[in-house]
Amino acid sequence: MSRKTVSIAAIATVALATTLFPSGMNAAALAQAATDQLTAPAPVEAVELVPQPVTFVSEPVVQPLPADAPTEAPILTEAGSLNALIRMVDTSAPLNDEMRCLAGAVYFEARGEPLAGQLAVAQVIINRSEDGRFPRSYCGVVAQPGQFSFMRGRQMPAVRTGTPAWNRAVAIAEIAHKGLWESEAGDAVFFHARYVKPSWSHTKTRLAQIDTHIFYR
Numbered sequence: 001m002s003r004k005t006v007s008i009a010a011i012a013t014v015a016l017a018t019t020l021f022p023s024g025m026n027a028a029a030l031a032q033a034a035t036d037q038l039t040a041p042a043p044v045e046a047v048e049l050v051p052q053p054v055t056f057v058s059e060p061v062v063q064p065l066p067a068d069a070p071t072e073a074p075i076l077t078e079a080g081s082l083n084a085l086i087r088m089v090d091t092s093a094p095l096n097d098e099m100r101c102l103a104g105a106v107y108f109e110a111r112g113e114p115l116a117g118q119l120a121v122a123q124v125i126i127n128r129s130e131d132g133r134f135p136r137s138y139c140g141v142v143a144q145p146g147q148f149s150f151m152r153g154r155q156m157p158a159v160r161t162g163t164p165a166w167n168r169a170v171a172i173a174e175i176a177h178k179g180l181w182e183s184e185a186g187d188a189v190f191f192h193a194r195y196v197k198p199s200w201s202h203t204k205t206r207l208a209q210i211d212t213h214i215f216y217r
Contacts, residue, residue: 007069082115082181088203089171101139102126103166103173108150110213111165117210120168120185122176124215127189134189176201 010070016158079085102125110121128134128141135141143154150157159166175181185191186207194212204216 008014025079025170061107082119082175085175085181086115086168086171089174091167091170091174095170098138099170099173101137101156102177103170105138105142105148106172107159107166109171111169113211113213115168116184117213118172119176119181119183120188120193120208120210120213120215122173123183123185124188124191126176127185127187131189147210184210185215186217188217190216193194 079088102122105125106118106122111116113121125138125141129136129138135144142148142156143151145154176183188207190200190204191213192201194209194214201214201216206214206216208215
């Protein structure tokens with residue numbers, strides 16, 4: 001029996017009971033029974049659940065792996081000596097003005113020195129460019145009046161590019177600029193040839209002597 005049919009039957013029962021037994025106990029009991037029938041919930045039809053078969057996929061499940069990290073370029077400082085490191089540096093790339101000034105200073109000031117001495121000269125120029133007492137660029141340091149005897153005013157003489165001495169100076173400038181090899185000059189900002197003794201040398205701290213050059217802080 002549906003909920004609608006039950007409700008109509010219950011209402012009819014209540015009306016009949018009220019008419020036939022307006023004040024009797026039987027009428028009240030009959031009315032209560034009809035009310036209970038009216039408010040009783042309709043039975044819920046049970047639904048049979050049929051389990052669905054599990055389907056297995058025969059294809060392999062492939063989980064994407066994270067992409068490999070880019071391979072870093074080899075570190076030049078793995079060289080066993082400064083000489084070996086110089087041979088590893090690519091000197092064929094064009095130079096900007098700053099690197100040309102740095103390499104030029106190494107070439108003119110120290111190309112006859114051992115490699116450690118050439119690196120030390122480059123290190124002094126770099127140190128000066130980072131010291132507030134000196135110009136803030138390599139070219140400014142090299143062109144500062146009275147500092148480098150090879151300069152002609154503020155002009156650098158012509159360089160014989162393509163020679164082994166120039167290529168070596170370029171490599172040393174690159175090594176010093178990138179800090180690829182520790183220089184014996186450390187944080188020196190002054191140096192002079194061993195065969196001279198300038199008056200200012202007494203007021204500075206001597207750090208190292210490399211062949212014919214003495215370096216100070």
